[in-house]
Amino acid sequence: MEKLIKHKLKKAGLPPGTLVHIGEKKCKEVQITLFDYDEINFEEKEIKNVDECYPFKNKPTVTWINVEGLHQIDILEKLGNFFGIHPLAQEDILNTEQRPKSEDFIDNIYIVFKMLSYDNSSHEIIPEQVSLILGSNFLISFQEGIEGDIFDSIRDRIRGNKGRIRKSGADYLAYRLLDAVVDNYFVILEKLGNKIELLEEELINEVKSTTLKEIHNLKKEMIFLRKSVWPLREVVNNLQKEDSPLIKDSTKIFLRDVYDHTIQVMDTIESYRDMIAGMLEIYLTNITNRTNTVMKVLTIFATIFMPPTFIVGIYGMNFKYMPELDWKWGYPIIMLLMLLIAFSMLWYFKKKKWI
Amino acid sequence: MEKLIKHKLKKAGLPPGTLVHIGEKKCKEVQITLFDYDEINFEEKEIKNVDECYPFKNKPTVTWINVEGLHQIDILEKLGNFFGIHPLAQEDILNTEQRPKSEDFIDNIYIVFKMLSYDNSSHEIIPEQVSLILGSNFLISFQEGIEGDIFDSIRDRIRGNKGRIRKSGADYLAYRLLDAVVDNYFVILEKLGNKIELLEEELINEVKSTTLKEIHNLKKEMIFLRKSVWPLREVVNNLQKEDSPLIKDSTKIFLRDVYDHTIQVMDTIESYRDMIAGMLEIYLTNITNRTNTVMKVLTIFATIFMPPTFIVGIYGMNFKYMPELDWKWGYPIIMLLMLLIAFSMLWYFKKKKWI
Amino acid sequence: MEKLIKHKLKKAGLPPGTLVHIGEKKCKEVQITLFDYDEINFEEKEIKNVDECYPFKNKPTVTWINVEGLHQIDILEKLGNFFGIHPLAQEDILNTEQRPKSEDFIDNIYIVFKMLSYDNSSHEIIPEQVSLILGSNFLISFQEGIEGDIFDSIRDRIRGNKGRIRKSGADYLAYRLLDAVVDNYFVILEKLGNKIELLEEELINEVKSTTLKEIHNLKKEMIFLRKSVWPLREVVNNLQKEDSPLIKDSTKIFLRDVYDHTIQVMDTIESYRDMIAGMLEIYLTNITNRTNTVMKVLTIFATIFMPPTFIVGIYGMNFKYMPELDWKWGYPIIMLLMLLIAFSMLWYFKKKKWI
Amino acid sequence: MEKLIKHKLKKAGLPPGTLVHIGEKKCKEVQITLFDYDEINFEEKEIKNVDECYPFKNKPTVTWINVEGLHQIDILEKLGNFFGIHPLAQEDILNTEQRPKSEDFIDNIYIVFKMLSYDNSSHEIIPEQVSLILGSNFLISFQEGIEGDIFDSIRDRIRGNKGRIRKSGADYLAYRLLDAVVDNYFVILEKLGNKIELLEEELINEVKSTTLKEIHNLKKEMIFLRKSVWPLREVVNNLQKEDSPLIKDSTKIFLRDVYDHTIQVMDTIESYRDMIAGMLEIYLTNITNRTNTVMKVLTIFATIFMPPTFIVGIYGMNFKYMPELDWKWGYPIIMLLMLLIAFSMLWYFKKKKWI
């Protein structure tokens, strides 16, 4: 969580618009891929030099430039200056601690949000920031460059000219990227849902010493998730109500669908939070319950053995004149008396429902 | 709860508008029934082939097509294409994890919400998704096809031409379906109310080991119920304020009535949540209370028996020179002394209101 | 609480507008009284047959028809049809589980709210539903018919022609009824305030075994009260802002006053809720505190008596060679040693502020 | 707290506009003082008879009539009728349980709020209701008449013609009174802040038996304070946005300043509430902590002394054939063994960080 703050420091004191890459370097080399398509034509290109993108700016076809890796600032600068990305947007693209938001710069719309992936080995949610620059006939997307990509299915559909995508503009492409990211949230939520289910079973069957820590971690993941998704809701809502010619009305109906999905994600997060809060209550109540049981065992033992122990003590005294000691049946009578006491105690606890 | 998420996975990665049935197959075969009526005429038909519905589209009479079972995608596709159901709506109909919502597609209005039924054997709430497509003179309803139907009374009224229904349009029919579903929520709430009442009595009289788990489950059911009803409130409100010619003003006054009922449902859910939270508090306080009682019993026993046990220990020592041992009245005096100590302890605890 | 739900069942499945009396029959016979007045004339009548009311509909004087008891549905139907009460309003009048609301039916305004009375024997709050139909020159009020009426003082003022009431219209009369009901909430709140005060004293002085249950009940009463008053606030606000000729501007200033009072009632309820929550905290803390005290007593006793008991055990051993046993001062030295140990323990606990 | 409700009872049942003094009589005699001033002239008068005020109504100078004590209803009635105070306002002036509010009666504005003072002997907050009637060139203020007045400094400034006050109208005077009252809230808050600081120190250093009760009382005072200040915020906001010629624009800028102060008061109250909630948590945690310590002491003692006590018991048995008893080194060996056991227990607890 602290990471969200730490990297901001690199910049504190610098003027706005200064390009500094904030965040960890998540891949070796910056990779740029270019898709250019309309309903009929399609071109896919691995870009080595930023200049190769320039001719596509004024072509009427849709151009999607995908940049993976943010640590080479000059690439962003060149692209930014050529495609007219506002200095503040350039700065925000590099700052991977950005809060999801959208900003209308008239010539283009800047959208930034978090893509989440779940690391199956460390059981952690790994965020990756995605920035989109939506122009009239181009879309530039910036990713931090973590391996494994949820955009591959979209690429396949473009290549194969399946569905509506090749017939639609850059705004529809932007919607598809957003939709893929939001759909992926459900995958993350399912993983967390499974964790909650497992922990709930643990709570009821056998509590491990790690249970409390796991509940606490789950709670923190929820805080983190909420922080990522909550502003995204606003972003999608703004886009859908945006009064910009860059987003067509036919696309807005799809954005409304994404909006409904983000609300569903939020609803599920809230439900999970409620359930985790409930688990903590159960956990605390369980401990209190067990302390109660332990106390009962102790009390039952102590109250059953204390009186007889006292009685045997009496007849261990060395007084000269203790008539009982000389009785023939003294020993068995005392033994019976003690048994009687023990059983009446047991009966008492039975009645009180302690055993 | 996790189920709400799991099925979404089947679709993550697919483009929007792809028809995939998400959810369990809840009935064997898809059943389609058609009602066609106006104030004078009435026709009821079991549909085997979707084509049989086509002629009714342009008839001025009201047509209600009810589809039970969602797993035969081709049926939805044919109906959808003929009656002009938007691809996104078609997709949502099949996704049974949909959040309640309404969407105005100009030609028709798409409404989706949850019908709840209470399984008396498993004591669980079973959700069933209902989708409505409201056109100018037709209403198509899609259900998952669980047995037992709360719409039967409405069918009877159409057949018998009772009340206002045959004199009104498709919008009034949609209202009647919504109203039946919301009225049914009160039945569910009553079941839960009974559960709460039973648990409250249990809490006061005798706590079972399952009490905590039951409170926890009740709490989760409330979370689930709230998630279903809360958006419905919005849906009804939107319909009532809808500026569409598909919903007549005379129907809106009835929708306002449904709206009031959903608010009443929400109010009751909130009250129940408050009461369940209170029960958990009572439960925890009860345990703490009982631990206190157990502790008191232990302490009373220990403090009454420890001093005498010590005293008898003294006179069990083997010192050569212990004058008391030779006294004639030593034994009875010591016994009286110990009794005195025990009674003063009892008197002390009496004063402290421990016993 | 469950009652709010149960009666709704009688109706689930019936079409809207079907008149069914939902709720308990709270009085033997339906009583109808009629007041007809203007500044000069006054007439009071016990109505046996509904027809007797009809001539008053078109008289310019103000007519107040008060119906006590709702179980004779035909009375409502006749009145309703003659005075133009909307079917939905008629239905709501009979459903005594209605949420407070107001509805403008153009010809008349329907207002429904809860009158509360406090049963001094069972210490329970008893709700009674009051429905008003406000026409241009008449007011019809429906009550469930519980004995004892807070409207009597208003009747006296009409009879005695005191104050403004005979000079004003039906809307002012409606305001007076509302005002009487809201004023009566303060009486209920005072009773609850006294209960809270008593419980707080109990909490500090001596906790009874019923305290927890009483706090819990108080909490539930607050939940119930809040549910009744919260929507009333909205009702009064709507009336005051109503754009209907049925409510004169001169009356609205009075309605604003009632509105202020409902807010004051809400504020007080919220304060009470906060105070009850605080009492539960105090209660729990008190128990924990007392467990702590009990533990201290036990620990002090145990630590004082354990070491001496061990020591006397030592000299109770039967070893052949134990030199101390033969010493002349062995016995008193050991006794002093044990006293020393006991006093040093006491000093230690004194220092630790345990005693 | 209950007092807020009790006095309301005196009136329940009476018609609106009936003048009844609700509240305690807080001073012996009603005192009326009159200030009349403009930039040049100034007159101060002790009024014995209400009639003496009448000539000032139509003078162009600013007239401030201050009435202390509310129990002589005829004075209010005369003043009210002459200066055009609305019957509802007259009623509210007498009801000292009024919620702070402002009401625009066109000819004048009625403002009511709470002045708070802190009784240093009983450590309680004492509320006093202040009502203002702001006319075009006069201001009538009603107080309950508790001794000690925070308005004296304003009187001095009028007498001495200091600052802006003699140059401004009645609305500025009203603002000054409001400002004095809000400024005084900071004095109350400081007292409560000191209390919180003291209690926090107590919590950390040595908990007294009264600590819990004091925290509870502080919490109740916060509930009370909040109830007084929260509506005042609204009052000042309304005045500042009021579209009445009675409040000049030049005064509104000052009212905005008062508004900022009331928000600051609210913020501080909220912070205090948070801090008190935190204190209760600390208190509860502290007790639990101490119980833990007590338990540890008991357990350490018990586990150290139980095994040796058992061992000495063994050699206290009277079996004929117990070889150890005849060994020469039996006694010291057993003593050493028991020491060993005790020390290994101590070492174990050391390792577990219990001691």
Next chain:
Amino acid sequence: MEKLIKHKLKKAGLPPGTLVHIGEKKCKEVQITLFDYDEINFEEKEIKNVDECYPFKNKPTVTWINVEGLHQIDILEKLGNFFGIHPLAQEDILNTEQRPKSEDFIDNIYIVFKMLSYDNSSHEIIPEQVSLILGSNFLISFQEGIEGDIFDSIRDRIRGNKGRIRKSGADYLAYRLLDAVVDNYFVILEKLGNKIELLEEELINEVKSTTLKEIHNLKKEMIFLRKSVWPLREVVNNLQKEDSPLIKDSTKIFLRDVYDHTIQVMDTIESYRDMIAGMLEIYLTNITNRTNTVMKVLTIFATIFMPPTFIVGIYGMNFKYMPELDWKWGYPIIMLLMLLIAFSMLWYFKKKKWI
């Protein structure tokens, strides 16, 4: 926290517009520095006498007057009167307990907010109030004058004519100051984040006696931080939407960026609050857990040693007729019996997972 209130007292009773310095004197002497610049010219001056500033008022260049130290009231008065600072603004500048706000006085805009610094030795957050007066071509800033300044980097950029600052107006300069302050909040948050991380580790590894107090302090710091940042959010939002010619549209896009940052700060504070609340829960659960462990140890010991101790007591009795005492194998049999009991107890606890 109380300090926020205390200083207000100095003023209670004084009329508005009276200049009184509220707050501690944080520096020795008041220092005034003047920057005057446009794209070409630049002048920096240490001001000894306020008059030296006067000529800059009407120069078309941007003039930044920075006043450090507020205790010389005459300086503020002279500056205020010459540059047209409203009396209320003058008063607010001196009151260092001001809530962040902005006020449009048409000729200039008054902005007040908190600059925070973190004292590394006392580990406390130290607030410093900054007031800005933004005119058409000048900006006057007032600071309390704590050493170490986050504005130095801005001064360097003006001197070095780097970036956009020399090309822009006074409104851009104001933005830069605000931006520097908000950026600095991230530094504070990082320090707090580190504290939280450390405490979390402490909670899991080894709880110190100070942990609870530190969590409590952290919570209080969060309350304080929130109180400073929350209103700032509103301030930036107001400036950005301000309809004043003093703030150019080109600057507003930058203000929107600052606004996003303040929201991010708020989000992080809320997350931290959630995490601290979670830590308190963990802490309480941990103690309860440990009490449970302590109880188990005690119970295990007690239940293992109580029965054997009782048995050895039996054979320590002095009855004449106890046949077992004379058996040859009596002693070893009894010893074995006791071992058996002890092991069966251990096995029982093993099964119950207590050990």
